[in-house]
Amino acid sequence: MIRTLTFSLLSALLISTGTPGLARGDRDREQDNLREAAAQGQVIPLNKLIADVRSRAPYSEMTYLGGPQFDAGRMIYALKFMDGSQVVVVYVDARTGRIVGRKP
CATH class of the missing domain: 1.20.5 (Single alpha-helices involved in coiled-coils or other helix-helix interfaces)
Known part of the structure:
Protein backbone atom coordinates (compact mmCIF):
# COMPACT_ATOMS: atom_id res chain seq x y z
CA MET A 1 0.00 0.00 0.00
CA VAL A 43 3.91 41.37 -39.12
CA ILE A 44 5.21 44.67 -37.77
CA PRO A 45 8.15 44.29 -35.38
CA LEU A 46 7.11 44.60 -31.75
CA ASN A 47 9.35 47.57 -30.93
CA LYS A 48 7.82 49.52 -33.83
CA LEU A 49 4.27 48.63 -32.70
CA ILE A 50 5.00 49.77 -29.15
CA ALA A 51 6.58 53.04 -30.33
CA ASP A 52 3.62 53.69 -32.64
CA VAL A 53 1.01 53.12 -29.91
CA ARG A 54 3.00 55.19 -27.41
CA SER A 55 3.03 58.10 -29.86
CA ARG A 56 -0.78 58.23 -30.03
CA ALA A 57 -3.09 60.05 -27.63
CA PRO A 58 -4.17 59.06 -25.00
CA TYR A 59 -1.39 56.44 -24.70
CA SER A 60 1.36 59.04 -25.04
CA GLU A 61 0.30 60.32 -21.60
CA MET A 62 0.39 56.82 -20.05
CA THR A 63 3.29 54.73 -18.77
CA TYR A 64 4.02 51.60 -20.80
CA LEU A 65 4.37 48.65 -18.41
CA GLY A 66 6.11 46.17 -20.71
CA GLY A 67 5.48 42.44 -20.76
CA PRO A 68 3.55 42.29 -24.04
CA GLN A 69 1.50 39.18 -24.70
CA PHE A 70 0.86 37.73 -28.14
CA ASP A 71 -2.11 35.73 -29.38
CA ALA A 72 -0.70 33.78 -32.32
CA GLY A 73 -4.09 32.55 -33.47
CA ARG A 74 -5.48 36.06 -33.90
CA MET A 75 -2.10 37.79 -34.49
CA ILE A 76 -2.90 40.31 -31.75
CA TYR A 77 -0.58 41.89 -29.19
CA ALA A 78 -1.84 42.93 -25.76
CA LEU A 79 0.15 45.94 -24.52
CA LYS A 80 -0.25 47.16 -20.93
CA PHE A 81 -0.24 50.82 -19.93
CA MET A 82 -0.75 52.57 -16.60
CA ASP A 83 -3.29 55.40 -16.61
CA GLY A 84 -3.11 56.93 -13.13
CA SER A 85 -3.90 53.98 -10.91
CA GLN A 86 -5.61 51.89 -13.58
CA VAL A 87 -4.03 49.32 -15.91
CA VAL A 88 -5.18 49.71 -19.51
CA VAL A 89 -4.66 46.86 -21.97
CA VAL A 90 -4.47 47.87 -25.62
CA TYR A 91 -4.99 45.20 -28.28
CA VAL A 92 -3.00 45.79 -31.48
CA ASP A 93 -3.14 43.86 -34.74
CA ALA A 94 0.42 42.63 -35.37
CA ARG A 95 -0.06 42.70 -39.16
CA THR A 96 -1.42 46.23 -39.54
CA GLY A 97 -0.55 48.06 -36.30
CA ARG A 98 -4.20 49.00 -35.94
CA ILE A 99 -5.60 49.23 -32.40
CA VAL A 100 -8.45 46.72 -32.35
CA GLY A 101 -9.54 46.99 -28.73
CA ARG A 102 -8.93 48.33 -25.28
CA LYS A 103 -9.73 47.17 -21.78
CA PRO A 104 -11.00 49.10 -19.82
Whole structure:
Protein backbone atom coordinates (compact mmCIF):
# COMPACT_ATOMS: atom_id res chain seq x y z
CA MET A 1 0.00 0.00 0.00
CA ILE A 2 2.73 2.48 0.97
CA ARG A 3 4.80 1.43 -2.04
CA THR A 4 1.80 2.08 -4.35
CA LEU A 5 1.14 5.48 -2.76
CA THR A 6 4.81 6.44 -3.03
CA PHE A 7 4.91 5.36 -6.69
CA SER A 8 1.72 7.35 -7.43
CA LEU A 9 3.06 10.49 -5.78
CA LEU A 10 6.40 10.18 -7.52
CA SER A 11 4.69 9.70 -10.89
CA ALA A 12 2.49 12.75 -10.32
CA LEU A 13 5.53 14.81 -9.38
CA LEU A 14 7.44 13.78 -12.49
CA ILE A 15 4.49 14.51 -14.74
CA SER A 16 3.85 17.93 -13.21
CA THR A 17 7.48 19.02 -13.51
CA GLY A 18 7.54 18.12 -17.21
CA THR A 19 4.63 20.38 -18.12
CA PRO A 20 6.38 23.78 -17.80
CA GLY A 21 9.10 22.60 -20.15
CA LEU A 22 6.52 21.76 -22.77
CA ALA A 23 4.82 25.12 -22.36
CA ARG A 24 8.18 26.88 -22.64
CA GLY A 25 8.92 24.92 -25.80
CA ASP A 26 5.63 26.03 -27.30
CA ARG A 27 6.39 29.66 -26.44
CA ASP A 28 9.86 29.41 -27.95
CA ARG A 29 8.42 27.94 -31.14
CA GLU A 30 5.77 30.68 -31.23
CA GLN A 31 8.43 33.39 -30.80
CA ASP A 32 10.53 31.85 -33.57
CA ASN A 33 7.50 31.85 -35.88
CA LEU A 34 6.79 35.47 -34.97
CA ARG A 35 10.40 36.54 -35.65
CA GLU A 36 10.27 34.78 -39.01
CA ALA A 37 6.98 36.49 -39.88
CA ALA A 38 8.48 39.89 -38.93
CA ALA A 39 11.57 39.19 -41.05
CA GLN A 40 9.33 38.38 -44.03
CA GLY A 41 7.27 41.54 -43.49
CA GLN A 42 4.10 39.68 -42.54
CA VAL A 43 3.91 41.37 -39.12
CA ILE A 44 5.21 44.67 -37.77
CA PRO A 45 8.15 44.29 -35.38
CA LEU A 46 7.11 44.60 -31.75
CA ASN A 47 9.35 47.57 -30.93
CA LYS A 48 7.82 49.52 -33.83
CA LEU A 49 4.27 48.63 -32.70
CA ILE A 50 5.00 49.77 -29.15
CA ALA A 51 6.58 53.04 -30.33
CA ASP A 52 3.62 53.69 -32.64
CA VAL A 53 1.01 53.12 -29.91
CA ARG A 54 3.00 55.19 -27.41
CA SER A 55 3.03 58.10 -29.86
CA ARG A 56 -0.78 58.23 -30.03
CA ALA A 57 -3.09 60.05 -27.63
CA PRO A 58 -4.17 59.06 -25.00
CA TYR A 59 -1.39 56.44 -24.70
CA SER A 60 1.36 59.04 -25.04
CA GLU A 61 0.30 60.32 -21.60
CA MET A 62 0.39 56.82 -20.05
CA THR A 63 3.29 54.73 -18.77
CA TYR A 64 4.02 51.60 -20.80
CA LEU A 65 4.37 48.65 -18.41
CA GLY A 66 6.11 46.17 -20.71
CA GLY A 67 5.48 42.44 -20.76
CA PRO A 68 3.55 42.29 -24.04
CA GLN A 69 1.50 39.18 -24.70
CA PHE A 70 0.86 37.73 -28.14
CA ASP A 71 -2.11 35.73 -29.38
CA ALA A 72 -0.70 33.78 -32.32
CA GLY A 73 -4.09 32.55 -33.47
CA ARG A 74 -5.48 36.06 -33.90
CA MET A 75 -2.10 37.79 -34.49
CA ILE A 76 -2.90 40.31 -31.75
CA TYR A 77 -0.58 41.89 -29.19
CA ALA A 78 -1.84 42.93 -25.76
CA LEU A 79 0.15 45.94 -24.52
CA LYS A 80 -0.25 47.16 -20.93
CA PHE A 81 -0.24 50.82 -19.93
CA MET A 82 -0.75 52.57 -16.60
CA ASP A 83 -3.29 55.40 -16.61
CA GLY A 84 -3.11 56.93 -13.13
CA SER A 85 -3.90 53.98 -10.91
CA GLN A 86 -5.61 51.89 -13.58
CA VAL A 87 -4.03 49.32 -15.91
CA VAL A 88 -5.18 49.71 -19.51
CA VAL A 89 -4.66 46.86 -21.97
CA VAL A 90 -4.47 47.87 -25.62
CA TYR A 91 -4.99 45.20 -28.28
CA VAL A 92 -3.00 45.79 -31.48
CA ASP A 93 -3.14 43.86 -34.74
CA ALA A 94 0.42 42.63 -35.37
CA ARG A 95 -0.06 42.70 -39.16
CA THR A 96 -1.42 46.23 -39.54
CA GLY A 97 -0.55 48.06 -36.30
CA ARG A 98 -4.20 49.00 -35.94
CA ILE A 99 -5.60 49.23 -32.40
CA VAL A 100 -8.45 46.72 -32.35
CA GLY A 101 -9.54 46.99 -28.73
CA ARG A 102 -8.93 48.33 -25.28
CA LYS A 103 -9.73 47.17 -21.78
CA PRO A 104 -11.00 49.10 -19.82
